[in-house]
Amino acid sequence: MLKKRIMSINANDFGGKTRHLMSHKYFNNRDRRYHTDWRYWAKQVDKTETWKRLKEYILEKNPDILVIEEMLVSEYEKIDFVGDLAEIGYSYLEECLPETGNYSLTMTFYKEGNPEYLNSPGNYRENRSVICKDGDLIICGSHFPCESDEVFLEHMGGFVIAHLGEDFLLIGEFK
Numbered sequence: 001m002l003k004k005r006i007m008s009i010n011a012n013d014f015g016g017k018t019r020h021l022m023s024h025k026y027f028n029n030r031d032r033r034y035h036t037d038w039r040y041w042a043k044q045v046d047k048t049e050t051w052k053r054l055k056e057y058i059l060e061k062n063p064d065i066l067v068i069e070e071m072l073v074s075e076y077e078k079i080d081f082v083g084d085l086a087e088i089g090y091s092y093l094e095e096c097l098p099e100t101g102n103y104s105l106t107m108t109f110y111k112e113g114n115p116e117y118l119n120s121p122g123n124y125r126e127n128r129s130v131i132c133k134d135g136d137l138i139i140c141g142s143h144f145p146c147e148s149d150e151v152f153l154e155h156m157g158g159f160v161i162a163h164l165g166e167d168f169l170l171i172g173e174f175k
Helices: 038-044 048-061 081-087 150-162
Strands: 006-010 025-028 033-036 065-073 103-110 116-118 129-134 137-144 167-174
Touching: 006 048, 006 137, 006 167, 048 081, 065 081, 065 137, 065 167, 103 129, 103 137, 137 150
Parallel strands: 006 065, 137 167
Antiparallel strands: 025 033, 065 103, 116 129, 129 137
8 A cells, every 4th residue: 555644734724723714704784694804814914924834844744645624715815825835746636626706615735646536425515525535545634613513514424434444534623
């Protein structure tokens, strides 16, 4: 069996615990829902130093597969996080990226090969979990925030139970 170095990082949207993206939400009276203020987040929170140190850490550890939870993808950002990882040799599973919008999500990057993308359990909560198969190994990178709903947790539990007899790695943030 070929050995792989796998790294899982919770980037917390590159704002850390004290300047987390979720603290920049506002309530919209029209749709009666909370929304993330992506423009404010992109302009007011400097992520340059955090991102520089994280890239250095990734280069030092040199993982073959890199799973990043709460990966920031926003059209308003000055930093192209995904492009920067490509410059240091990482490709990503195309299916990780949403088609439109600004997202904080789980993404899987790899150095060599081409892991096969598997749909998130139940096709529910897109990009909360990214599952891929690399050879015989199934890797499930997931983000379970405190407010994880029961439906998401049931889908994830069922997925894990269905794959107990296989080479399976469940990594990510589990609060």
